[in-house]
Amino acid sequence: MSQRLLVIGGDAGGMAAASVARRRSPDLEIVALEQGRYTSYSACGIPYVLGGDVFSLDQLVARTPQQFRDRFRIDVRTGHRAMAIDLDKRSVEVHNLAQDRTYKLGFDLLHIATGAKPRRPPIPGIDGSQVYGVQTLEDAAPLLEEAKSGRCRNVVVVGGGYIGLELAEAFIKREAMVTVIERGAEVMGRLDPDMGALVSAGMRKHGITVHTAEAVNAIEPGTVTTTQRTVPADIVVLGLGVEPNSALAAEAGIATGVQGAIAVDRRQRTSVDGVWAAGDCCQSRFIVTGEPVYVALGTVANKQGRIAGINIAGGYATFPGVVGTAITKLCALEVGRTGVTEKEAKRAGFEYVVAKIESTTRAGYYPGAGTITVKLLVERVSGRVLGGQVIGPEGTAKRIDVLATAITAGMTADDVVYLDLSYAPPFSPVWDPVQEAARRASGLLEARG
């Protein structure tokens, strides 16, 4: 008799594993439970639908449940929520939401990909009906109605991270008055504050009000009150990041780690034999420090899902970890980061030099060349690149990939200086800006020793 793989969660971390396992194990019976209506969609695309760049939420779906059934023979059950895992009996209690019926489903192999949920700190009023967290397509649908309606004149975004700022831009495009409230010294807490300040400036230039070093005290219908002021707010959008949906696993006795995320080994195995996890519900390893880390990103979910799928099917693959790469487009600015920030470097005990340079995205004389700022952190003595941040116009963001690759390879600043990177006037100065920064770092290292 064939074995049954039960997958909990129908987005990237779950369905990547399911499809890879299917390809390698034609005989496996695969059942996938998804509490919502959608499978494999791009949550990262939601701000662009809200802002009107992308026409509909449906366009964000990469593969429908029916496609998984037809092409991969995966028994996808949408509207079915996993309520509890019984590891002794190897079964999951499932709630069929439409029929309000509960049943038990046995498994031989279990893959957990329950994702994440927006953080909702205990602020008075945070559970009001005008307060939106945006994580799933189901979350996004009512917010999209609001955005399209033109009813919401005043939008307050709580939290100035990537998602918060992307949502702020979306509502500016819908001609709302948008205010971002960020508790930290600067927006984009995953950048150094000096780089975050460039982002704040860019957002303000586009008419977005940005208040930093300001906490939200209370949310009431029509207003948000901070430590500094009361702001009108027809709707409030939460951009405070996410936390892992790991309660189901934890309650079953599966070990958790950083920020409560499910602990996994390099093969995406949990602490329990025959139980796997991938994506936003579980942790990763941070290559720069070697420490476990929680990163909720679609790219990581897809990779971890693939690793899990290969191993579930009896193959062998290990996930090397992440270097903390992230990019975004905010109004006219492109922003990227990888590796450690200054704060993270200090916490890990690294001594480093900082090279910060301005260069141009194209040859200076070529039409459309704009100023790009590159900041590099390079370890003393070893010369190893520890982190990088880039901010600038069109042509900036994807340059972070060279640094992500160099950091993964353990390259030094000098290694980066002499990389054979591409050059042509429409794309780059003769020294690519990341190499210009590496050159500066190399000089600082030599001076300092």
Add this chain to the structure above:
Amino acid sequence: MSQRLLVIGGDAGGMAAASVARRRSPDLEIVALEQGRYTSYSACGIPYVLGGDVFSLDQLVARTPQQFRDRFRIDVRTGHRAMAIDLDKRSVEVHNLAQDRTYKLGFDLLHIATGAKPRRPPIPGIDGSQVYGVQTLEDAAPLLEEAKSGRCRNVVVVGGGYIGLELAEAFIKREAMVTVIERGAEVMGRLDPDMGALVSAGMRKHGITVHTAEAVNAIEPGTVTTTQRTVPADIVVLGLGVEPNSALAAEAGIATGVQGAIAVDRRQRTSVDGVWAAGDCCQSRFIVTGEPVYVALGTVANKQGRIAGINIAGGYATFPGVVGTAITKLCALEVGRTGVTEKEAKRAGFEYVVAKIESTTRAGYYPGAGTITVKLLVERVSGRVLGGQVIGPEGTAKRIDVLATAITAGMTADDVVYLDLSYAPPFSPVWDPVQEAARRASGLLEARG
């Protein structure tokens, strides 16, 4: 008494060395000879001036002779040509072109950066006044006059490499009828023919006539005759690549290597003590094969110049070599390559799998997403990435840098699959196209072993 460094050649390979040496050796006397009028200019920018994207040739000058004199205390002598090197007497015979006067100049240290010149095969009529090679700003000036004049209705470009095609596009922008004659099976001989064919198609779509597998038999005033036809030609532009200007060094007894380029060690030292070389006149090492190679590119010239400068000043630095990275923008297409092509891989004895995929430059649902083709060559057994080629619309070219970095680091296809590359819908699908190609290669390797 201070030592004298004599630099022959005022472009990147020469002046990068001179400025780096100056910074590290305040007491060095530095004299730089340049036969032309300009120093440190971007020859790669010439097609964009010819096409009218960039206003004037002067904009291509990064640093003028006067700036080198003022900021770096370098005695730059433009219009002075080095005629002969006497290694025994440690002196160079110099011709002052304006005064038509010859003098001898002694040196303690000599740095040769004599650059390259366009290839002119022995085709009847190739030395006609209507035939232009484009290598220096001096070459470009009369061609720019022609382009602006509107006189040249019919332009024939001989050679379908990067420069040839960039020049073809420039003249299409000037509303000439442009024909490219390429002897090889496809344009862009540094790509595989299947990828070159995509470029030909793109050029034709923009109204450029492209004839491949066709050699030029004769050039006459008003026409070019090939093995297949006679084409009207008011002017003829040579895009046949360049060869090293190494005669001066060779005649002095300095060793040369690949294609007659000056042989250098990793510190850019020539075969003669105290004599250095950098840039288009000398050879490099090809990291993928370990063999010496001739690559004439501004990026390489700048890096080699920097290495030479550090060593000349008594420091220590070595040039790791190149991986053959190159990019260009041709009409609506961006094209990039790095590492080895199939032909080069076979010649070096590599067995490999080929992964060729189509993906999109942005998330498929994001406005402006276009089709990108990525081709990867991956070594059997080791899984090492040997080469990559990319063709597609805006957002394509600079992706080659990840592959250049990965190849330099000796990464395998699996290493590339799991790189933490950046993702956001305006910039990439969730699997970056280069990772999509690596994933395909990984599957092929597993199937083939």
